[in-house]
Amino acid sequence: xxxxxxxxxxxxxxxxxxxxxxxxxxxxxxxxxxxxxxxxxxxxxxxxxxxxxxxxxxxxxxxxxxxxxxxxxxxxxxxxxxxxxxxxxxxxxxxxxxxxxxxxxxxxxxxxxxxxxxxxxxxxxxxxxxxxxxxxxxxxxxxxxxxxxxxxxxxxxxxxxxxxxxxxxxxxxxxxxxxxxxxxxxxxxxxxxxxxxxxxxxxxxxxxxxxxxxxxxxxxxxxxxxxxxxxxxxxxxxxxxxxxxxxxxxxxxxxxxxxxxxxxxxxxxxxxxxxxxxxxxxxxxxxxxxxxxxxxxxxxxxxxxxxxxxxxxxxxxxxxxxxxxxxxxxxxxxxxxxxxxxxxxxxxxxxxxxxxxxxxxxxxxxxxxxxxxxxxxxxxxxxxxxxxxxxxxxxxxxxxxxxxxxxxxxxxxxxxxxxxxxxxxxxxxxxxxxxxxxxxxxxxxxxxxxxxxxxxxxxxxxxxxxxxxxxxxxxxxxxxxxxxxxxxxxxxxxxxxxxxxxxxxxxxxxxxxxxxxxxxxxxxxxxxxxxxxxxxxxxxxxxxxxxxxxxxxxxxxxxxxxxxxxxxxxxxxxxxxxxxxxxxxxxxxxxxx
Amino acid sequence: xxxxxxxxxxxxxxxxxxxxxxxxxxxxxxxxxxxxxxxxxxxxxxxxxxxxxxxxxxxxxxxxxxxxxxxxxxxxxxxxxxxxxxxxxxxxxxxx
Numbered sequence: 058x059x060x061x062x063x064x065x066x067x068x069x070x071x072x073x074x075x076x077x078x079x080x081x082x083x084x085x086x087x088x089x090x091x092x093x094x095x096x097x098x099x100x101x102x103x104x105x106x107x108x109x110x111x112x113x114x115x116x117x118x119x120x121x122x123x124x125x126x127x128x129x130x131x132x133x134x135x136x137x138x139x140x141x142x143x144x145x146x147x148x149x150x151x152x153x154x155x156x157x158x159x160x161x162x163x164x165x166x167x168x169x170x171x172x173x174x175x176x177x178x179x180x181x182x183x184x185x186x187x188x189x190x191x192x193x194x195x196x197x198x199x200x201x202x203x204x205x206x207x208x209x210x211x212x213x214x215x216x217x218x219x220x221x222x223x224x225x226x227x228x229x230x231x232x233x234x235x236x237x238x239x240x241x242x243x244x245x246x247x248x249x250x251x252x253x254x255x256x257x258x259x260x261x262x263x264x265x266x267x268x269x270x271x272x273x274x275x276x277x278x279x280x281x282x283x284x285x286x287x288x289x290x291x292x293x294x295x296x297x298x299x300x301x302x303x304x305x306x307x308x309x310x311x312x313x314x315x316x317x318x319x320x321x322x323x324x325x326x327x328x329x330x331x332x333x334x335x336x337x338x339x340x341x342x343x344x345x346x347x348x349x350x351x352x353x354x355x356x357x358x359x360x361x362x363x364x365x366x367x368x369x370x371x372x373x374x375x376x377x378x379x380x381x382x383x384x385x386x387x388x389x390x391x392x393x394x395x396x397x398x399x400x401x402x403x404x405x406x407x408x409x410x411x412x413x414x415x416x417x418x419x420x421x422x423x424x425x426x427x428x429x430x431x432x433x434x435x436x437x438x439x440x441x442x443x444x445x446x447x448x449x450x451x452x453x454x455x456x457x458x459x460x461x462x463x464x465x466x467x468x469x470x471x472x473x474x475x476x477x478x479x480x481x482x483x484x485x486x487x488x489x490x491x492x493x494x495x496x497x498x499x500x501x502x503x504x505x506x507x508x509x510x511x512x513x514x515x516x517x518x519x520x521x522x523x524x525x526x527x528x529x530x531x532x533x534x535x536x537x538x539x540x541x542x543x544x545x546x547x548x549x550x551x552x553x554x555x556x557x558x559x560x561x562x563x564x565x566x567x568x569x570x571x572x573x574x575x576x577x578x579x580x581x582x583x584x585x586x587x588x589x590x591x592x593x594x595x596x597x598x599x600x601x602x603x604x605x606x607x608x609x610x611x612x613x614x615x616x617x618x619x620x621x622x623x624x625x626x627x628x629x630x631x632x633x634x635x636x637x638x639x640x641x642x643x644x645x646x647x648x649x650x
Numbered sequence: 651x652x653x654x655x656x657x658x659x660x661x662x663x664x665x666x667x668x669x670x671x672x673x674x675x676x677x678x679x680x681x682x683x684x685x686x687x688x689x690x691x692x693x694x695x696x697x698x699x700x701x702x703x704x705x706x707x708x709x710x711x712x713x714x715x716x717x718x719x720x721x722x723x724x725x726x727x728x729x730x731x732x733x734x735x736x737x738x739x740x741x742x743x744x745x746x
Contacts, residue, residue, distance in 0.1 A: 126740035134742045144736050148729060170713075248713065306685065307717060311693035314709045318717025325685070333678035360722045368735060416719035441717075448716065449702045477718030480726045484712050485705045495730040499721040564735060572728065581722040646741055647734070 079539045088348050091278030093547030096355025099274075100551060103359075103579035104558075106161055107152045111570060115150060119565045122147045133223050135233045135650055138211055141240065147565065152574025164267055165582035166260045168305040170313060178305050180259040193252035200242070200249040207242035211235040233650045240488075268297040271586065275348060285342060292343035296597070299326050300589040316448050316478045320416050321441050323589050324434060327596015336597045346594040350424055351544040353587030354509075356580045357417065358551030361506040362559045364567065368496055372635035372643055376471050377501040380624075380631050384412040385508070388620030396612050401520060402428035405512060406436040407613055411620045414502050415440045415474030420588065421505045425513035425545055426520070430595045431604045437592075439617050440474045448478040452485040463644045466490035467632035470497025472624050489648055506552045513545045 084090050112118075125143040129136070152158060171178040177185070214235035218228040272293040276286045303323035306312060330336060336344070366374060385408050392404035406428045410419035416437055423433040451473065455465035466483050470493060473479045479498040483491030517540040555576075559567035607613065636644045668676075697706040709716050714726060721727040 123740070126736055130740040130742050136737075140740070144733060147736070148732050248711070251713075306689060309689050309693065310710055311697050311706075312689055314697055314706045314716055315693060316716040317693075318719060320719065321717075329678060329681040329685075333681060334674050357720070360720070365731070368731065369738075414719070449705050452705060453701075475717060475719045476721045476727065477715045477724050480724050480730075481705075481709045481712075481714045481716040484714055484726070485708050491726065492730040492734055495721070495724070495727045496734055499727055499731060502721045568728075568732065572722075577722055577728075581720075585723065646737060649737065649741060 083543075085281045086283070087543070088278070088282065089351060089543035091282065092348065092351030092355055092544040093550075095274060095278060095352050096358075096544075096547050096551065099356060099583060100359055100555075100575070100580060103575040106579065107155075107158055107570060107574040110155045110157055111152060111566075112150050112155060115566065115569060118150060119147060119569075123565070133215075133218070134229060136236065137215055137232075138208070138236060138239070141236070150569045150573070151578075152570045153578030158574070158578050162578045162582065164263045164270070165579070165586070166263050166267075167582075167585070168260060168264075168301055168308055169258070170308040170310060171305075172310040175305070178308055179261050181255070181257050183257045186255045186257040189255040190253055193249065193255070197246070197249040197253035200246040204239070204242040204246040207235075207239040211239040237650060264297075264301060267586070268294055271297070271583075271590075275345065275352075278348070279345075288339070288342035289345075292340045295340055296343045296590055296593050299323070299330075299593045299597075300586065302326055303589055303593065314481075316445050316475065316481065317441070318416075318475070318477065319585075319589055320437060320592050323592035324437070324596045327593045328599060328601065329596070331597050331599060332601050340597065344594040344597050346430055346591050346598065347424070349587045349591035349594065350420055351547075353584045353591065354421055354424060355544060355547040355551055356584035356587070357421070358506060358548040359555045359571075359580045360576045361503050361548075361552035361556070362567075362571065363503060363552070363556040364560050364564060366500050366503055368500060369493070369647070370640065370643055372467070372632070372640050373497060373500050375635050376467050376497055376628060376632050378504060380471060380627050381412050381501060381504055382508075384620065384624045384627060385409060387623060388412060388616065391619060392612075392616045396616055398612050398616065399609075400429075400432060400607065402426045403432040403435065403607055403613065404616065406432050407439065407616050408620060409508055409512065410436045410440045410474065411443075411617050412624055413504055413508055414476065414498065415444060417502070418505050418508065420591075421509040421548070422512050425509040425542055426516045427542065429607075431599055431607055434595055434599055434604055435607050435613055439613060443617060443621065444474045444478045447473045448482050449485075452482045455486060455490075461637070461644075462487050462490035463493050463636050463647050464629075464632055466493030467497050467636060468625075468629050470494035471501065471628035471632065472621070473498075476502065493647055506549050509545055510549050513542050517541050 122143040126140050129140040129143070133140075153162060168178040181189070211232070214228075214232040218225065218232040221228050223229060272290055275293075276289060279286050279289055300323060303319045303326055306322040307317065307319040366378065388408040388411065389404055392398045392408060393401065398404045402423070405426050406419050406423045409422035410416070412418075413422075419433060419436045419440060422428075423436070428436075447469075451469050452465075454460075455462075455468070460468075465486060466489065469482045469490070470479050473482060473494075476495070476498045480491060480495045483494035514537070517537040521540050555571060559571045561567075562570055636647075697703065712726070715724050718724045
């Protein structure tokens with residue numbers, strides 16, 4: 058990461074200070090602005106692809122499903138079969154499933170998950186698909202039969218409860234249990250269906266098209282920034298191939314189950330090259346870490362939807378939006394005052410990474426405070442190591458102590474860094490724990506826009522400004538503007554704009570069109586590729602010795618451990634207070650079947 | 651000629667080491683082999699450890715993107731969100 062445009066100015070007292078300067082030409086000459094222009098272009102294209110093509114009869118289907126759930130909720134004291142089917146029907150409505158959207162998003166494909174055959178990550182022949190279908194059909198048929206039988210039993214139990222006017226507690230409980238069993242069987246059937254309907258594919262061709270597309274996209278900005286596009290285009294395919302390899306390694310079933318994501322592999326591959334044979338000089342024009350990260354962050358802004366933060370009411374807000382900033386500030390203070398970490402940017406990146414949501418928060422904060430690439434590498438490395446441990450340790454502790462699953466879910470959601478690991482840890486316990494953990498984490502994810510903006514502003518006002526400088530209000534505003542990382546405005550702007558569309562559509566249609574459309578079908582895929590390219594670039598430009606320098610005295614690990622310990626205690630206390638003392642009725646609703 | 655030979659002998663400082671190219675490429679090859687070894691052998695072996703076997707099996711069976719860092723990359727988050735939202739919106743309110 059680099060520092061804002063600035064020129065050294067010699068003052069009368071012979072002290073040399075940095076004076077940032079801005080000009081109109083920054084709009085087409087600076088990377089920060091190009092990240093905004095390219096990110097905006099991608100998001101606008103996404104809106105044009107998805108918004109005019111909602112799933113057929115979307116409003117009608119949503120209305121019908123809601124009417125069924127409303128009627129069923131009034132009729133029975135538990136979630137009936139019809140309630141679940143209506144909820145499933147809503148879940149199937151996705152703008153990204155429409156024909157035109159599917160055709161376009163096919164070109165964003167990354168290497169697929171694989172178990173034993175590495176080639177299946179890239180392609181599957183018609184014969185291969187037929188063999189996979191044949192192998193999976195027996196399991197699918199068995200799962201289908203089990204689901205049909207379980208549903209019949211659930212129907213019978215529900216009918217018995219209905220006959221008693223839902224006033225017999227024993228019959229109601231029998232119906233709940235039977236429906237729960239049916240849901241399990243239904244879920245198993247859905248999973249088995251995936252393999253039983255395997256189709257041939259080849260992502261090599263689509264990835265080649267994507268490689269060309271991304272290269273041309275970034276070339277536009279490079280042209281205006283006065284960099285050699287020819288050299289970039291020659292080098293870019295190699296960086297892209299390394300990024301694809303990172304996805305390939307992360308897609309292996311055993312690796313994936315351990316929570317070792319593509320970011321780690323992108324770093325490892327880049328570091329391996331730069332620290333052995335060395336990064337060839339001709340490759341460096343495509344090592345554009347910040348350009349990829351900033352553009353990716355503008356795209357990430359589209360998924361920071363503020364309408365989601367009230368999903369589980371006030372308890373969710375307290376566990377995330379109250380605890381998280383406290384932990385962030387205390388950890389940063391601890392790093393500065395007690396551990397006396399030399400680099401403020403490293404301290405802030407680790408503090409945000411640990412308290413907010415791991416890699417994504419580390420990327421956003423590091424970019425906002427202009428941390429060094431070695432600092433980001435270190436923060437991400439520590440976070441991933443601890444996430445892998447917490448993914449398995451926390452469910453084990455919750456099981457051992459017999460902790461309530463709503464409390465356990467909220468605890469894991471507020472403390473484990475990566476969302477995938479949170480969901481996995483929740484799923485190890487129970488569906489209720491998974492639902493709460495996933496939702497808490499999602500609400501916390503939404504925080505990174507505010508955190509990045511806050512950190513960028515704090516850095517401009519308190520850290521980057523020359524110490525002792527006294528400025529007028531106008532002068533201070535000018536100084537802050539000059540030093541402010543402009544791409545953060547694109548990131549926050551995308552978040553506000555998409556939150557507005559989401560709210561305007563309403564949460565149901567917003568989920569179908571924005572969440573399951575523009576974001577997951579389009580922006581998120583490209584953003585993943587950009588971050589992957591960024592981490593390959595970081596690896597290619599980083600020397601192990603430089604990373605080791607920041608590791609002095611093991612202070613980064615001590616900071617993480619102390620901060621995370623505080624986070625674990627405060628989150629658990631707040632979750633208990635919110636879900637069991639102040640709002641127990643919300644816990645009841647979360648547990649209701 | 652004799653003088654050249656004397657000069658060469660004077661510069662000689664022990665047996666020749668591995669060629670420079672080998673010194674550079676051997677760690678890369680070793681690194682690649684380590685990655686392959688990790689994916690093929692270490693990761694499955696770790697998943698078999700009794701402490702985490704059940705958890706790893708559950709994650710694999712549910713096909714959860716356990717390493718994904720953001721909610722948009724995890725299919726289950728969307729399901730959880732929809733389920734909880736509807737649970738709050740359409741829940742049974744007992745008649746007093």
